[in-house]
Amino acid sequence: MTNQGITQGSYNAGGVALSFGTHDGGGAVDISVRDLPHSWDIRWEDIPRMIDALRRAGFAAYYRDEADGMSPHIHAIAVGDADLSRAAALQLTGRYGYFRGFDALPQPDGVPQPDDSGELILCNWMRELGYEDLREAVTLYTPPYEFIVGELYQINMTWGQELNMRSGPGLAFPVVHRLPHEIEVTMVDGPRRSDGFTWWLVRLTDGTLGWSVDAIDGALTIVR
Secondary structure, three states: OOOOOEEEOOOOOOOOHHHOOOOOOOOEEEEEOEOOOOOOOEOHHHHHHHHHHHHHOOEEEEEEOHHHOOOOEEEEEEOOOOOOOHHHHHHHHOOOOHHHOEOOOOOOOOOOOEOOOOOOOOOHHHHHOOOOOOHHHOOOOOOOOOOOOOOEEEEOOOOOOEEEEEOOOOOOOOEEEEEEOOOEEEEEEEEEEEOOEEEEEEEOOOOOEEEEEOEEOOEEOEEO
8 A cells, every 4th residue: 555544543432433433442443545645546556455465464354435434444353353342343253244244334224235345364363263254154134024022133233322222112211221233132022113113122131121123214223
């Protein structure tokens, strides 16, 4: 990369809202793709080479730009870094993650998008750390969903945000818990309509029960 610059590093908790908490811990870096500090032109020819080099070095690296709601840059997460934030770790193995062959960005409809930044690289040392090629294991359920009582689902939120779990099916009921992105819940009862939302009673693995909405502003908050 010609005249590259680090635009965001690690341990930058809350520093950039669009980062969804991926830079809160270690192992995360954003790299400029512009010819700094000269023309500020995007160095298109360098982008695929840099992504390939980063992936070979052990990073899940992606090109991001305005289509993703961000300024052009390369986003990279270090595979195996012990200090990764939860959001960064999910970019590796979560529903939308690198090792599943996706672009590591949560989607409002719950359907992951393919990784178009480069090829998945899985080294032996990554396998020794417990990482594996998860592309063949992917089972997707496209919306609209037919929620089934007794089955497992995942919370689908923008990283860094949480879904409220309330004591009853309505905004007047107090919040009893906040559910982070990709936590698993079991569907217990529902639906109930209240306050313009559709509510479902869900149970956490520790037995905690509460009511949550299945969509906010058209974006699904509970997915399979």
